[in-house]
Amino acid sequence: MIYIVIPVHNRKAFTLGCLHCLAQQTVTDRLVIVVDDGSTDGTGEQVRKQFPDVVVLTGNGSLWWAGATNLGVRYVLDTLDPDADDFILTLNDDISINSGYLANLLIASKANQRCLIGSVSVDVKPPHALLYAGTRHNFLVAKIEDQATTRFTNKYASLLQNSSCIGSDSLPGRGMLVPIPVFRAIGVFDDRRFCHHMADLDFSIRARKAGFPLLISSASVVYEYSDATGVDVSKPMSLRLFWQALSAIKSPINYQVRHHFALKHAPFPYLYIGIDMLRIIGGYVIRQIKATLAMDR
Known part of the structure; x- marks a missing residue:
């Protein structure tokens, strides 16, 4: 079973689009949990209406990414009591995926047991640049190498020629498949220090230090609406x-x-x-x- 946890806030169109993609998956042994953190645009109501099989949990608007994700993770761990062979997939709503996405994640996980499996990110807009394909961290000089750029020149075709799975020093929460034993071993996301950004990096690094390797599945692609997330600091600003x-x-x-x-x-x-x-x-x-x-x- 894959339990899919999606934190959302006031992005109804993105949320419904993401849920539509999940409804088309070839893997049927899944449960989607949407954590609606205080939306005022009717997100929760529309999710319940259009996707009655989806579990909707509600926050007060102050959970942010890590707190909302933890609410969903704790619901799975404490309420549903998953088996050790089950998974939690953390996912953002500002993405699109093809129908084989979950199946490809499971294939990678089966071939690499005890690993956390991350997803490749590709820009949903032409020219469909490769946005994420793993990272390498140098903690001495505060450098995070973006392999999508340094190894694959932002071309998904170059990544496919490399390997079915590639190693990474951290993983983003935008498509991270986590075996249940990982949460039992290291706990949930640190929502006190990292309420929004870097909670996923911190969690995945903690998992790696605890003996759970991190891999990126080349075939597991999320198509990202790259202009829909947070503050863009890559452009000039006052x-x-x-x-x-x-x-x-x-x-x-x-x-x-x-x-x-x-x-x-x-x-x-x-x-x-x-x-x-x-x-x-x-x-x-x-x-x-x-x-x-x-x-x-």
């Missing part, structure tokens, strides 16, 4: 917006979150956070200079 992004909950450069991550996982945490923030600030300055030069041409 200094005021950049300063706000350093503390915004939905921002990937939230200083406090990255500080907690360094304290938990880096051998020299203050060196890590210093280099990390210098890289973030330097990247901002370079983007601003490039944008200014482009306007002057």
Whole structure:
């Protein structure tokens, strides 16, 4: 059995689209759990109406990704009492998947037992760039290598020529298949330190340290609406917006979150956070200079 936990908030169209994709899966031994964290757009009502087999849990709007996911995970662990051979799949709603997605995850898991299996991300929009294909972490110099770019030049075809599964040092929660024994061994997501961003990275790194390898299934693809998630810090922005992004909950450069991550996982945490923030600030300055030069041409 695969228990699919999807945290949602005020994105009714995305949520319903994701559930439609899951309804088309060739794997039928599944249960979908939507955690509606205080939506005001009628998401929960529409899910219950259109997908009556889906379990809908409700939050008050303050759970964010990690808290909402934990609510779904605890529902599975405490209420449904899954078997050791079962799985929990964490999934975001801003994606599309083909009908064989769950089957491909199970094939990869069967071939690599005790592993957490992650998904490849491809942009849903043309030219369908490869967005995610695993990471490599260097905790000494605060560097996370994006293998989609460094190994596969953002081309899914290049990834397929490599291997059916590739190793990764961490996994995102956007399509992460977790064997039930992993939760029994390490607990749930750390929603106190990482309420939104980096909760999935922290969880997967903890699992790897506990002896559960991390793999990416080349055949398990989520097509991502890449412009629908959080704060986009890859584009030029005003200094005021950049300063706000350093503390915004939905921002990937939230200083406090990255500080907690360094304290938990880096051998020299203050060196890590210093280099990390210098890289973030330097990247901002370079983007601003490039944008200014482009306007002057």
